[in-house]
Every structure is written in C-alpha cells, then in structure tokens.
Amino acid sequence: AQSVAQPEDQVNVAEGNPLTVKCTYSVSGNPYLFWYVQYPNRGLQFLLKYITGDNLVKGSYGFEAEFNKSQTSFHLKKPSALVSDSALYFCAVRPASGGSYIPTFGRGTSLIVHP
C-alpha cells in the first residue's frame, strides 16, 4: 500500500527566509509525486509534480521540490518566503504503474510566514 508522511504539522518561517516543507513517501515501484496548496476557504491548488527526469522540479509561485529516490523524499522548497505563502500544503503520491491509480495524500503541513 502507498503512503505519504508529512512529519511536521506546522512550519514557521520569517519572511525572506528560505522554507522547506517535508514529505516522505512509500510506494511500490516508481512514484509520481505532487504538491498542492490550500488557502483558507479554498480547495486544493496544484503546485508542481515529479513524473520523471530532473530531480529538481520547479512549480508555481516560485516553489520547487527535490525528488530523492534513496531517501524516498520529495521536500517542497522556496528560497525566500512571503507572508502570502501562509497556507496548508499537501503532498500526494501515486505509483507510476501497478497498484491503485488513486493518489494518496498526506495530512498536510500548515506553513506560517511571519512578517
């Protein structure tokens, strides 16, 4: 069975500082990995995905994520945080083949960026 762990319920960072939101996964075979963001009173919005190729994936709003197969991780990063980045972030995984095509989501990490 596939699973996603987001070990931090909340991440606090000062505006202008780099941010990292952690995600580790478990899946049979190769993974397809996704990050979504949820702003208050909104649904989830797609940020970026890793399918194949370059381990560093660039996405919307200046976010990027690094796929590390040996550590089964897909951490979300941004070089300089903005107050407007404060939101709930979800990591999701699907197996590239076999198993269930349904994505499995993590519990979410609340990112708070302080002015």
Add this chain to the structure above:
Amino acid sequence: ETGVTQTPRHLVMGMTNKKSLKCEQHLGHNAMYWYKQSAKKPLELMFVYNFKEQTENNSVPSRFSPECPNSSHLFLHLHTLQPEDSALYLCASSQDRERDIEQFFGPGTRLTVL
C-alpha cells in the same frame, strides 16, 4: 479559480434532512472525484467517476449517494447524516485517470450536521 465550482459553499442540516451537494467543472475533464476533508486527517477519497461511470467507492456509508449525470456535473446526495459527517467536502476533476495527471479542486462545501 480552478474551473471547478461547488454549491452550496456552506450547509447546515439536521440528521433527518435530505440535501444535495453539486459540483460542476468547466474544463472538459472526464474524471470526477468526491473527497472528505476533516481537521487533522488525511484527505479521504469517497467516490470516483470516469466517463460518467463510478469506478471507486471507498467503503462510503450508504447515507452518501453520488450521481454523475454527465462528465461536467457531479452530485452528492445526503440523507440521515451523523454529526461526525461534518467536514469540508471537496470535488475534484482531472482529464482522465492517468497517473501523471494532476487534479483540479473546487472550493468545497462546508457541511455541519446538527
């Protein structure tokens, strides 16, 4: 906006009421999903429709009944709900069920069951 709309945005109902949630997508997608989002819990997949056919029912109680009359519309009919069913119900769509495709989510319906 993501191209997926949901109505109503907020709903309060008693345990004996019958109500329906509506989802509409304007993206030309063929797969639609219902999720339940509760605080401090992972997103729970409820139902999946692909080309109007239900392909997944994730052991959802029968008090939740989905309907997909066409590829653009998805309903969730509710009856005799329990207080623990109070949650944010999210609709999503994707081009199809391919594994490398991202989903587009609506803003959700905040449901409170009294």
